[in-house]
Amino acid sequence: MCYLIHFLLPFLAVFLQSTVFGFYSIKGTLPDLVLVFVICFSIVNGAGKGTVYGFLCGMLEDLYLGRFIGINAIAKALTGYITGRLQKGFFRENIIVGATAVALGTLLNAAVLLVLSRIAFPSFHIDEQFVQGVLYQFAYNIILAAPLYGWYYRSSRIGLLKLPGEK
Template sequence: MRNFWVGLIVFVVIILCTWLQLNIFNAIPLFGVKANVGIVLVVALGILTGKTVGVTVGIIYGIFFDILNGKSFGMYTLLFFVVGYFCGKINRGFSKENKSSIIMITAITTIIFETICYLMLCIIYRYDFVFLDMVWKIILETIYNVIISSILFKAFVFLSEIINKGKRSYYLL
Protein backbone atom coordinates (compact mmCIF):
# COMPACT_ATOMS: atom_id res chain seq x y z
CA MET A 1 0.00 0.00 0.00
CA ARG A 2 2.81 2.35 0.94
CA ASN A 3 4.50 1.54 -2.34
CA PHE A 4 1.36 2.56 -4.17
CA TRP A 5 1.37 5.98 -2.52
CA VAL A 6 5.08 6.45 -3.29
CA GLY A 7 4.39 5.55 -6.92
CA LEU A 8 1.51 7.98 -7.00
CA ILE A 9 3.65 10.78 -5.54
CA VAL A 10 6.37 10.14 -8.14
CA PHE A 11 3.76 10.18 -10.91
CA VAL A 12 2.33 13.47 -9.63
CA VAL A 13 5.86 14.92 -9.52
CA ILE A 14 6.42 13.87 -13.15
CA ILE A 15 3.12 15.52 -14.18
CA LEU A 16 4.07 18.62 -12.21
CA CYS A 17 7.47 18.81 -13.93
CA THR A 18 5.81 18.40 -17.34
CA TRP A 19 3.42 21.21 -16.45
CA LEU A 20 6.31 23.39 -15.26
CA GLN A 21 8.18 22.70 -18.48
CA LEU A 22 5.27 23.56 -20.76
CA ASN A 23 3.91 26.56 -18.93
CA ILE A 24 6.75 28.14 -17.02
CA PHE A 25 10.13 27.28 -18.54
CA ASN A 26 8.85 27.42 -22.13
CA ALA A 27 7.58 30.90 -21.38
CA ILE A 28 10.83 32.18 -19.89
CA PRO A 29 13.63 31.12 -22.21
CA LEU A 30 17.21 32.20 -21.54
CA PHE A 31 18.28 34.06 -24.72
CA GLY A 32 15.74 31.99 -26.64
CA VAL A 33 16.88 28.70 -25.11
CA LYS A 34 14.48 26.65 -22.98
CA ALA A 35 15.47 24.67 -19.92
CA ASN A 36 14.89 20.92 -19.71
CA VAL A 37 13.38 20.13 -16.32
CA GLY A 38 13.17 16.47 -17.30
CA ILE A 39 16.95 16.11 -17.26
CA VAL A 40 17.11 17.76 -13.83
CA LEU A 41 14.36 15.48 -12.49
CA VAL A 42 15.68 12.21 -13.88
CA VAL A 43 19.29 12.93 -12.88
CA ALA A 44 18.34 13.95 -9.32
CA LEU A 45 15.97 11.05 -8.71
CA GLY A 46 18.30 8.55 -10.40
CA ILE A 47 21.24 9.56 -8.23
CA LEU A 48 19.27 9.94 -5.01
CA THR A 49 17.05 6.85 -5.25
CA GLY A 50 18.67 4.33 -7.60
CA LYS A 51 18.36 2.57 -10.93
CA THR A 52 14.76 1.34 -10.69
CA VAL A 53 13.24 4.70 -9.88
CA GLY A 54 15.64 6.50 -12.25
CA VAL A 55 14.67 4.27 -15.17
CA THR A 56 10.94 4.38 -14.35
CA VAL A 57 10.89 8.18 -14.04
CA GLY A 58 13.02 8.47 -17.20
CA ILE A 59 10.66 6.33 -19.25
CA ILE A 60 7.45 7.99 -18.02
CA TYR A 61 8.82 11.53 -18.44
CA GLY A 62 10.28 10.55 -21.84
CA ILE A 63 6.87 9.32 -23.02
CA PHE A 64 5.27 12.61 -21.98
CA PHE A 65 8.06 14.55 -23.67
CA ASP A 66 7.73 12.53 -26.87
CA ILE A 67 3.96 12.98 -26.99
CA LEU A 68 4.08 16.70 -26.36
CA ASN A 69 7.21 17.76 -28.20
CA GLY A 70 8.80 15.18 -30.42
CA LYS A 71 8.26 14.78 -34.13
CA SER A 72 8.46 11.03 -33.76
CA PHE A 73 7.65 8.86 -30.78
CA GLY A 74 10.44 7.14 -28.87
CA MET A 75 13.57 9.24 -29.21
CA TYR A 76 13.17 11.16 -25.97
CA THR A 77 11.85 8.10 -24.12
CA LEU A 78 15.03 6.27 -25.07
CA LEU A 79 17.28 9.17 -24.10
CA PHE A 80 15.59 9.75 -20.73
CA PHE A 81 15.66 6.01 -20.06
CA VAL A 82 19.42 5.97 -20.64
CA VAL A 83 19.89 9.01 -18.37
CA GLY A 84 17.81 7.36 -15.62
CA TYR A 85 19.73 4.11 -15.97
CA PHE A 86 23.22 5.62 -15.77
CA CYS A 87 22.36 8.08 -13.01
CA GLY A 88 20.77 5.22 -11.06
CA LYS A 89 23.88 3.15 -11.56
CA ILE A 90 26.14 5.76 -9.99
CA ASN A 91 23.68 6.14 -7.09
CA ARG A 92 25.78 4.21 -4.58
CA GLY A 93 28.86 6.35 -5.04
CA PHE A 94 27.16 9.58 -4.00
CA SER A 95 26.39 11.28 -0.75
CA LYS A 96 22.73 12.25 -0.62
CA GLU A 97 23.49 15.73 0.62
CA ASN A 98 26.19 16.50 -1.92
CA LYS A 99 24.54 19.27 -3.90
CA SER A 100 27.54 20.19 -6.03
CA SER A 101 28.02 16.65 -7.37
CA ILE A 102 24.37 16.43 -8.44
CA ILE A 103 24.60 19.84 -10.12
CA MET A 104 27.80 18.77 -11.87
CA ILE A 105 26.21 15.55 -13.15
CA THR A 106 23.16 17.53 -14.30
CA ALA A 107 25.48 19.78 -16.33
CA ILE A 108 27.39 16.86 -17.87
CA THR A 109 24.15 14.97 -18.61
CA THR A 110 22.62 18.05 -20.27
CA ILE A 111 25.65 18.42 -22.57
CA ILE A 112 25.67 14.74 -23.55
CA PHE A 113 21.86 14.48 -23.81
CA GLU A 114 21.42 17.53 -26.03
CA THR A 115 24.42 16.70 -28.24
CA ILE A 116 23.12 13.18 -28.91
CA CYS A 117 19.62 14.56 -29.38
CA TYR A 118 20.76 17.14 -31.96
CA LEU A 119 22.92 14.61 -33.81
CA MET A 120 20.05 12.11 -33.92
CA LEU A 121 17.69 14.76 -35.29
CA CYS A 122 20.32 15.77 -37.87
CA ILE A 123 20.55 12.15 -39.02
CA ILE A 124 16.83 11.30 -38.92
CA TYR A 125 15.36 14.56 -40.20
CA ARG A 126 18.31 15.86 -42.24
CA TYR A 127 18.85 19.01 -40.24
CA ASP A 128 21.48 21.43 -41.48
CA PHE A 129 24.25 20.88 -38.95
CA VAL A 130 25.08 24.27 -37.41
CA PHE A 131 27.91 23.60 -34.98
CA LEU A 132 28.10 27.05 -33.36
CA ASP A 133 24.36 27.20 -32.82
CA MET A 134 24.45 23.75 -31.24
CA VAL A 135 27.26 24.70 -28.86
CA TRP A 136 25.64 28.02 -27.94
CA LYS A 137 22.27 26.44 -27.20
CA ILE A 138 23.80 23.59 -25.21
CA ILE A 139 25.87 26.00 -23.08
CA LEU A 140 22.83 28.13 -22.31
CA GLU A 141 20.63 25.14 -21.55
CA THR A 142 23.32 23.70 -19.27
CA ILE A 143 23.47 26.97 -17.32
CA TYR A 144 19.67 27.09 -17.10
CA ASN A 145 19.42 23.46 -15.95
CA VAL A 146 22.14 23.99 -13.33
CA ILE A 147 20.22 26.96 -11.90
CA ILE A 148 16.98 24.94 -11.76
CA SER A 149 18.80 21.96 -10.26
CA SER A 150 20.25 24.09 -7.46
CA ILE A 151 16.85 25.64 -6.76
CA LEU A 152 14.97 22.34 -6.72
CA PHE A 153 17.71 20.33 -4.97
CA LYS A 154 16.05 20.37 -1.52
CA ALA A 155 12.73 19.32 -3.00
CA PHE A 156 14.37 16.37 -4.77
CA VAL A 157 16.18 15.32 -1.58
CA PHE A 158 12.85 15.41 0.29
CA LEU A 159 11.17 13.40 -2.47
CA SER A 160 13.99 10.85 -2.55
CA GLU A 161 13.65 10.35 1.21
CA ILE A 162 9.96 9.49 0.79
CA ILE A 163 10.78 7.10 -2.07
CA ASN A 164 13.63 5.46 -0.15
CA LYS A 165 11.41 4.95 2.91
CA GLY A 166 8.81 3.33 0.66
CA LYS A 167 11.48 1.09 -0.87
CA ARG A 168 12.79 -0.03 2.56
CA SER A 169 9.30 -0.95 3.73
CA TYR A 170 8.81 -2.91 0.50
CA TYR A 171 12.03 -4.89 1.05
CA LEU A 172 11.09 -5.53 4.70
CA LEU A 173 7.76 -6.99 3.61
Protein backbone atom coordinates in the same frame (compact mmCIF):
# COMPACT_ATOMS: atom_id res chain seq x y z
CA MET B 1 1.39 8.57 -2.20
CA CYS B 2 5.00 8.57 -3.35
CA TYR B 3 4.03 6.78 -6.60
CA LEU B 4 1.34 9.39 -7.26
CA ILE B 5 3.79 12.25 -6.75
CA HIS B 6 6.40 10.55 -8.95
CA PHE B 7 3.68 10.10 -11.57
CA LEU B 8 2.59 13.75 -11.36
CA LEU B 9 6.08 15.29 -11.31
CA PRO B 10 6.79 14.92 -15.06
CA PHE B 11 3.26 16.16 -15.87
CA LEU B 12 3.95 19.23 -13.76
CA ALA B 13 7.37 19.66 -15.36
CA VAL B 14 5.95 19.59 -18.92
CA PHE B 15 3.19 21.98 -17.83
CA LEU B 16 5.66 24.46 -16.32
CA GLN B 17 7.98 24.26 -19.30
CA SER B 18 5.19 24.93 -21.77
CA THR B 19 3.83 27.87 -19.80
CA VAL B 20 5.85 29.62 -17.08
CA PHE B 21 9.34 28.82 -18.41
CA GLY B 22 8.12 29.43 -21.97
CA PHE B 23 7.61 33.07 -21.03
CA TYR B 24 10.92 33.36 -19.17
CA SER B 25 13.37 31.60 -21.45
CA ILE B 26 17.02 32.64 -21.66
CA LYS B 27 17.56 33.81 -25.25
CA GLY B 28 14.85 31.43 -26.41
CA THR B 29 16.30 28.46 -24.48
CA LEU B 30 14.22 26.56 -21.92
CA PRO B 31 15.47 24.45 -19.04
CA ASP B 32 14.74 20.72 -19.12
CA LEU B 33 12.85 20.27 -15.88
CA VAL B 34 11.82 16.72 -16.81
CA LEU B 35 15.48 15.80 -17.19
CA VAL B 36 16.35 17.39 -13.84
CA PHE B 37 13.69 15.22 -12.14
CA VAL B 38 14.89 12.09 -13.96
CA ILE B 39 18.48 12.69 -12.82
CA CYS B 40 17.41 13.42 -9.22
CA PHE B 41 15.38 10.18 -9.27
CA SER B 42 18.28 8.15 -10.72
CA ILE B 43 20.83 9.40 -8.19
CA VAL B 44 18.57 8.52 -5.30
CA ASN B 45 17.01 5.29 -6.63
CA GLY B 46 19.75 3.81 -8.82
CA ALA B 47 20.31 2.97 -12.48
CA GLY B 48 17.54 0.36 -13.01
CA LYS B 49 14.66 2.41 -11.69
CA GLY B 50 16.21 5.55 -13.18
CA THR B 51 16.16 4.00 -16.66
CA VAL B 52 12.48 3.07 -16.43
CA TYR B 53 11.50 6.43 -14.94
CA GLY B 54 13.56 8.29 -17.56
CA PHE B 55 11.89 6.30 -20.34
CA LEU B 56 8.37 7.01 -19.07
CA CYS B 57 9.03 10.71 -18.46
CA GLY B 58 10.64 11.09 -21.90
CA MET B 59 7.70 9.28 -23.49
CA LEU B 60 5.26 11.67 -21.82
CA GLU B 61 7.20 14.62 -23.25
CA ASP B 62 7.25 12.97 -26.69
CA LEU B 63 3.50 12.31 -26.64
CA TYR B 64 2.89 15.94 -25.75
CA LEU B 65 5.16 17.13 -28.57
CA GLY B 66 3.69 14.62 -31.03
CA ARG B 67 6.73 14.32 -33.28
CA PHE B 68 9.57 11.77 -33.30
CA ILE B 69 7.81 9.96 -30.47
CA GLY B 70 10.40 8.01 -28.47
CA ILE B 71 13.42 10.24 -29.07
CA ASN B 72 13.25 11.85 -25.62
CA ALA B 73 12.27 8.50 -24.06
CA ILE B 74 15.53 6.88 -25.23
CA ALA B 75 17.66 9.93 -24.38
CA LYS B 76 16.23 10.27 -20.88
CA ALA B 77 16.33 6.51 -20.20
CA LEU B 78 20.02 6.43 -21.13
CA THR B 79 20.75 9.55 -19.09
CA GLY B 80 18.87 8.03 -16.13
CA TYR B 81 20.86 4.81 -16.47
CA ILE B 82 24.28 6.45 -16.66
CA THR B 83 23.70 8.99 -13.86
CA GLY B 84 22.25 6.15 -11.76
CA ARG B 85 25.42 4.11 -12.31
CA LEU B 86 27.72 7.05 -11.58
CA GLN B 87 26.13 7.90 -8.23
CA LYS B 88 27.79 4.92 -6.51
CA GLY B 89 30.63 6.02 -4.28
CA PHE B 90 29.45 9.62 -3.91
CA PHE B 91 27.79 11.32 -0.97
CA ARG B 92 24.32 11.62 -2.39
CA GLU B 93 23.16 14.05 0.30
CA ASN B 94 25.54 16.66 -1.10
CA ILE B 95 23.77 19.16 -3.36
CA ILE B 96 26.98 19.59 -5.39
CA VAL B 97 26.74 15.91 -6.38
CA GLY B 98 23.19 16.52 -7.63
CA ALA B 99 24.15 19.69 -9.50
CA THR B 100 27.20 18.00 -11.09
CA ALA B 101 25.08 15.01 -12.14
CA VAL B 102 22.52 17.35 -13.71
CA ALA B 103 25.31 19.21 -15.53
CA LEU B 104 26.78 15.99 -16.94
CA GLY B 105 23.31 14.58 -17.61
CA THR B 106 22.34 17.67 -19.64
CA LEU B 107 25.36 17.23 -21.90
CA LEU B 108 24.78 13.49 -22.18
CA ASN B 109 21.10 13.97 -22.98
CA ALA B 110 21.98 16.54 -25.68
CA ALA B 111 24.57 14.15 -27.16
CA VAL B 112 22.07 11.25 -27.32
CA LEU B 113 19.40 13.51 -28.83
CA LEU B 114 21.93 14.70 -31.37
CA VAL B 115 22.85 11.16 -32.42
CA LEU B 116 19.17 10.11 -32.64
CA SER B 117 18.27 13.29 -34.54
CA ARG B 118 21.04 12.59 -37.04
CA ILE B 119 19.57 9.12 -37.61
CA ALA B 120 15.94 10.27 -37.81
CA PHE B 121 16.67 13.54 -39.61
CA PRO B 122 19.81 13.20 -41.80
CA SER B 123 20.04 16.89 -42.74
CA PHE B 124 20.37 17.84 -39.07
CA HIS B 125 23.65 19.63 -38.41
CA ILE B 126 25.45 21.27 -35.51
CA ASP B 127 26.03 24.98 -35.74
CA GLU B 128 26.86 27.84 -33.39
CA GLN B 129 23.18 28.30 -32.45
CA PHE B 130 22.89 24.65 -31.42
CA VAL B 131 25.98 24.78 -29.19
CA GLN B 132 24.77 28.04 -27.67
CA GLY B 133 21.37 26.46 -26.91
CA VAL B 134 22.94 23.47 -25.17
CA LEU B 135 25.18 25.75 -23.10
CA TYR B 136 22.27 27.97 -22.03
CA GLN B 137 20.26 24.90 -21.06
CA PHE B 138 23.30 23.54 -19.19
CA ALA B 139 23.44 26.72 -17.09
CA TYR B 140 19.66 26.92 -16.62
CA ASN B 141 19.46 23.27 -15.48
CA ILE B 142 22.29 23.70 -12.95
CA ILE B 143 20.55 26.74 -11.43
CA LEU B 144 17.36 24.69 -11.02
CA ALA B 145 19.17 21.53 -9.93
CA ALA B 146 20.54 22.87 -6.64
CA PRO B 147 17.20 23.64 -4.92
CA LEU B 148 15.30 20.83 -6.65
CA TYR B 149 17.85 18.16 -5.78
CA GLY B 150 17.96 19.31 -2.16
CA TRP B 151 14.17 19.10 -1.92
CA TYR B 152 14.01 15.77 -3.77
CA TYR B 153 16.74 14.12 -1.70
CA ARG B 154 15.18 15.18 1.62
CA SER B 155 11.70 14.08 0.54
CA SER B 156 12.98 10.74 -0.71
CA ARG B 157 14.75 10.04 2.61
CA ILE B 158 12.25 11.26 5.14
CA GLY B 159 9.34 12.73 3.24
CA LEU B 160 6.55 11.99 0.79
CA LEU B 161 8.81 10.72 -1.97
CA LYS B 162 10.31 7.83 0.01
CA LEU B 163 9.72 4.63 -1.97
CA PRO B 164 8.35 1.64 0.01
CA GLY B 165 11.15 -0.71 1.11
CA GLU B 166 13.85 2.00 0.94
CA LYS B 167 16.17 2.25 3.93
